[in-house]
Amino acid sequence: MISIHKGEYFYSDGIGVSNINLDIKEGESACIMGPNGAGKSTLLKILVGLYPLSAGEYLYKGIKVDAALIKDRKKIANIYKSIGLVFQNSDIQLFNNSVRDELAFGPEQMGLSDEEVKERVDEILRLLKIEHLQDRIPYHLSGGEKKLVAIGSVLTMNPDVYIFDEPFNGLSPSYRELILKLMKSLKDSGKTIIISSHHFNQLKDIADKIFVFSKEHTIDRSIMRDEWSKFPSFTEFFDNL
Template identity: 60%
Template structure:
C-alpha cells in the first residue's frame, strides 16, 4: 500500500530525510522511532502529502505521489481522505470555535447527511471522553485536552490510515490508557496505524514492527516486535532514546 524507495527531502539546505526505504501494508501497525530531529515528523508529512520528495519514489496503492500528483485537484482529494493525521502539537490543527464544531468539521466537509454528521460527532466525543468539553473553545483547553479533540476530529472522518505523531505527549496516565485502548481497537478493526514515538514501552503492545531512524536522517533498521526477545541490546537502546 505504502512504499518509499530511496526517498529524500530537504528544507532549503538542511536534510529532512535521506535515502529512506519503507514498506507499509494495509492493516499494519508500525512505529517510527529515533532521536530528536532525526526525520520522523518529516517522514510522516511526506506520507500524507504535505511535502513531496526531492528525490526517490513514493507510491501509494500503486500511484506515484510526487509534486505533480499533489497539484492535481481531481486526485488529491481522494488521497487526503485516506489519511487521518494527528500532529505532535495538536493545537495547530484546531481552528473552530467549539469542540463540537471541531469534531464535526471533517464529516461536514465530506458532504455527509446531517444525521450522520451528528452521529459521528457524538460517537467520537463519547469515545474520547470529552463530551463535557463540547461547548468549549479548543484553544482555551489544556494541551492534553487539545490532543484528545484532535484525535476525535480525525476519527470522525473514518480514514483508512491513522497517523499519530507522539500521541502520548502531554496526556495524563488516565488518557494514555484510553488512547492505547482506542489504538488497539482501530488496529483490530483493520485500520493501518502509523505512530511516531520516543517511548518504546508505550507502543510495544500497539505495533507489529519498528522502523528506527539514525541521526543521519535515514532508517537504519526495521525490526518486527516478535523478534525483540532475541535482541535485548536493541530493546535497551529503544528504552533509552
C-alpha cells in the same frame, strides 16, 4: 499499501530525510523511532501528502504520490480522506469555535449529509468521553483534552490510515492510557497505524514493526515483532543489539 523507495526530501537549508526505504502493509501497525531532528516528522508529512519527495518514489495503494498529484486538488483530497494525521502540537490542528464544530469539520468537507455528520460527531464524543466539552472553545482546553479533540477530528473522517506524531508527549498517565486503548481498538478493527514515539514500552503490544531513524536522516534499520517480543522491554532489546 504504503511504499517508499529511495525517498529524499530537502529543505532549503538542509536534509529532511535521506534514502528512505519502507513498506507498510494494510492493517499493520508501525512505530517510527529515532533521535529528535532525525526526520521522523518530515516522513509523516510525506506519508500524508503534505510534502512531495524531492527524489525517489512514494506509492499509496499503488498510486504515485508526487508533486504533480499534490498540486491536483481533487486527487490529493482523496489522499487526505484516506490518511489521517494527528500532529504532535494539537494547537496547530484545532481552529474551530467549538469542539463539536472541530469534529464536524472533516466530515462536512467530505460532503456528508447533516444527519451523518451529526451521527459521527455524537459517536466520537461518546467514544472519547468528551461530551461535556462539546460546546467549549478548543484552545481553552487542557493539553490532554486538546489531544483528544485532535484525535477525534481525525476519527470522524474514518480514514484507512491513522498517523500519530508523538501522541503521548506532555500527557498525564490517564490520557496516555486512553489513547493507547484507542490505538488498540483501531488496530483490532483492521486500520493501518503509524506512530512516531519515544514511549516504546507502551507500544510493544501494538507495533508489528519498527523503523529506526539515524542522525543521518535515514532509516537505519527495520525490526519485526518476533525480534523484540522475547525481551521484557524495548530498552533491554536495544541494549542487546
